[in-house]
Amino acid sequence: MTEQNLSLTDEIKRRRTFAIISHPDAGKTTLTEKFLLYGGAIREAGSVKSRRSQKHAVSDWMEIEKQRGISVASSVLQFEYNNFCINILDTPGHQDFSEDTYRTLMAADSAVMVIDSAKGVEDQTKKLFQVCKMRGIPIFTFINKMDRKGKDPFELLEDIENVLGIRSCPVNWPIGSGKEFKGVFNRHKNQIEVFDDGNHGQDIAKSITGEVSDEKFNTLLGDALHEQLLNDIELLDIAGDNFDLDAILNGELTPVFFGSALTNFGVEPFLESFLEITSPPSPRSSNLGDIDPNTNNFSGFIFKIQANMDKNHRDRIAFLRICSGKFEKGMTVTHVQRNKKVKLSQPQQFVAQDRVIIDSAYPGDIIGIHDPGIFNIGDTLSEKQSNLQYTNIPQFAPEHFMRVSTKNALKRKQFVKGITQLSEEGAIQVYRQPNGGMEELIIGVVGVLQFEVLEYRLKQEYNVDILMNPLPYRYVRWIENDLSKFGKLSMTMDTLLVEDKNSNPVLLLQNEWSIRHLLERNEGLVLKETSL
Ligand code: G4P
Numbered sequence: 001m002t003e004q005n006l007s008l009t010d011e012i013k014r015r016r017t018f019a020i021i022s023h024p025d026a027g028k029t030t031l032t033e034k035f036l037l038y039g040g041a042i043r044e045a046g047s048v049k050s051r052r053s054q055k056h057a058v059s060d061w062m063e064i065e066k067q068r069g070i071s072v073a074s075s076v077l078q079f080e081y082n083n084f085c086i087n088i089l090d091t092p093g094h095q096d097f098s099e100d101t102y103r104t105l106m107a108a109d110s111a112v113m114v115i116d117s118a119k120g121v122e123d124q125t126k127k128l129f130q131v132c133k134m135r136g137i138p139i140f141t142f143i144n145k146m147d148r149k150g151k152d153p154f155e156l157l158e159d160i161e162n163v164l165g166i167r168s169c170p171v172n173w174p175i176g177s178g179k180e181f182k183g184v185f186n187r188h189k190n191q192i193e194v195f196d197d198g199n200h201g202q203d204i205a206k207s208i209t210g211e212v213s214d215e216k217f218n219t220l221l222g223d224a225l226h227e228q229l230l231n232d233i234e235l236l237d238i239a240g241d242n243f244d245l246d247a248i249l250n251g252e253l254t255p256v257f258f259g260s261a262l263t264n265f266g267v268e269p270f271l272e273s274f275l276e277i278t279s280p281p282s283p284r285s286s287n288l289g290d291i292d293p294n295t296n297n298f299s300g301f302i303f304k305i306q307a308n309m310d311k312n313h314r315d316r317i318a319f320l321r322i323c324s325g326k327f328e329k330g331m332t333v334t335h336v337q338r339n340k341k342v343k344l345s346q347p348q349q350f351v352a353q354d355r356v357i358i359d360s361a362y363p364g365d366i367i368g369i370h371d372p373g374i375f376n377i378g379d380t381l382s383e384k385q386s387n388l389q390y391t392n393i394p395q396f397a398p399e400h401f402m403r404v405s406t407k408n409a410l411k412r413k414q415f416v417k418g419i420t421q422l423s424e425e426g427a428i429q430v431y432r433q434p435n436g437g438m439e440e441l442i443i444g445v446v447g448v449l450q451f452e453v454l455e456y457r458l459k460q461e462y463n464v465d466i467l468m469n470p471l472p473y474r475y476v477r478w479i480e481n482d483l484s485k486f487g488k489l490s491m492t493m494d495t496l497l498v499e500d501k502n503s504n505p506v507l508l509l510q511n512e513w514s515i516r517h518l519l520e521r522n523e524g525l526v527l528k529e530t531s532l
Contacts (some may be wrong), residue, residue, distance in 0.1 A: 015364035023122035115151030293363035340461035394530035398444030480526035
């Protein structure tokens with residue numbers, strides 16, 4: 001995919017690496033598919049109907065793969081558009097929502113937040129938004145399904161500001177909605193773009209563009225819509241937040257776009273503006289300070305490990321986000337955490353059509369490397385600086401807990417091995433009661449499907465049957481204080497003190513009231529929702 005003879009600087013400049021976040025059914029898959037259509041990576045968008053029945057337990061990429069016959073069964077997808085090289089990271093939704101979903105956001109430089117115009121901001125979007133906010137990455141809002149009857153656009157802006165607490169600045173404003181959704185008004189260019197119905201979003205939508213005052217729009221839109229648009233524009237000028245590039249890039253202001261991923265109306269104007277406003281990969285923080293992508297030292301970090309579900313091949317693929325320098329196939333690098341040299345001989349990339357072995361890759365790109373069981377989430381690989389470590393990926397708070405043990409005491413060793421491996425992959429979090437053994441563990445997960453995966457994989461890969469008993473906890477808080485100095489905690493009966501895999505003290509709680517109680521009764525106690 002990469003064009004020849006471009007310098008490292010030029011390759012970095014044309015890269016955009018982002019995640020799409022949304023609540024299930026808001027239209028993330030459809031929008032991704034339309035990006036591919038506009039990028040020329042697929043020729044025709046298929047009908048996304050009839051997918052509902054298959055929706056459980058498979059990732060969205062697999063859905064696309066099945067439907068379109070293209071291989072995108074991975075967490076990342078690369079394609080080209082207008083000379084930009086785009087990496088989209090999947091944040092799985094539905095039942096396979098897991099800690100992986102959060103961690104993927106660590107590898108993204110920005111996020112596109114897809115909102116259903118009839119529903120406004122929904123739960124899963126809120127959770128993912130919080131992670132983006134914590135990282136301070138730019139968040140772009142695409143309000144989707146404008147071809148259906150939805151909420152008033154002004155109300156949607158208010159919803160974003162009130163529920164998410166981020167200021168918003170509309171860049172493209174919708175002209176009409178539902179059956180009357182005709183196009184968008186670009187506030188920057190002061191231009192109207194009216195779309196042609198075409199063949200229901202299967203092809204690129206044709207459009208007519210022009211000045212707001214152009215008389216042709218009176219006929220195209222009809223007097224009433226044109227009039228309404230002029231009124232809206234006036235209102236926006238008084239009421240909306242001003243466009244402020246710095247605030248956008250710092251994640252304090254979200255530019256808002258309206259459209260319909262189904263009919264393609266507003267998709268390309270969004271993509272164009274988004275690519276223009278977002279920045280290419282920028283310096284990343286590490287123990288050695290910020291690392292400039294444009295250096296002669298290849299480096300990156302692992303943000304996801306995907307096990308091969310094939311029982312006969314227990315190898316895994318580690319997903320590495322390149323942060324600096326040029327990657328070349330066969331290169332030998334230092335695996336910093338183990339202080340060992342590793343040769344990256346079969347690097348894979350996930351290009352729109354295929355999973356391919358690549359020769360080179362650049363900052364912003366994600367490559368898949370073979371993992372014989374040596375990598376952990378958050379590990380750094382570096383060509384020249386063997387002590388470079390990118391800032392750790394936090395452990396996110398699980399929301400579901402089970403007490404887990406092996407059915408057969410003789411299988412204890414395999415049980416511990418399997419649990420350890422799954423925890424290294426980051427699929428589950430393991431807690432122990434202080435002074436407790438390994439026979440019975442508390443497992444926490446972000447998405448409830450992970451328990452099924454745990455049971456399945458322990459059986460398939462380690463031949464271990466397990467017993468699982470649900471626990472009533474919903475919240476985890478890591479204790480920042482040194483407990484030996486802090487003394488005994490005053491806590492409610494339904495709170496449990498445990499240790500995480502690094503022996504850090506952790507509290508499992510059932511409700512927010514217990515958290516408040518803890519903070520009120522234990523002055524100076526510092527609790528955190530994530531752990532580094
Ligand atoms: P997701 O990945 O965020 O879960 O959403 P996905 O793209 O799968 O879209 C969910 C449903 O919403 C799909 O309908 C899809 O066709 C529809 N959809 C997506 N974008 C738009 C849009 O801009 N306008 C309209 N009207 N619909 C859109 P489905 O699964 O086939 O079922 P159904 O909800 O139509 O019954």
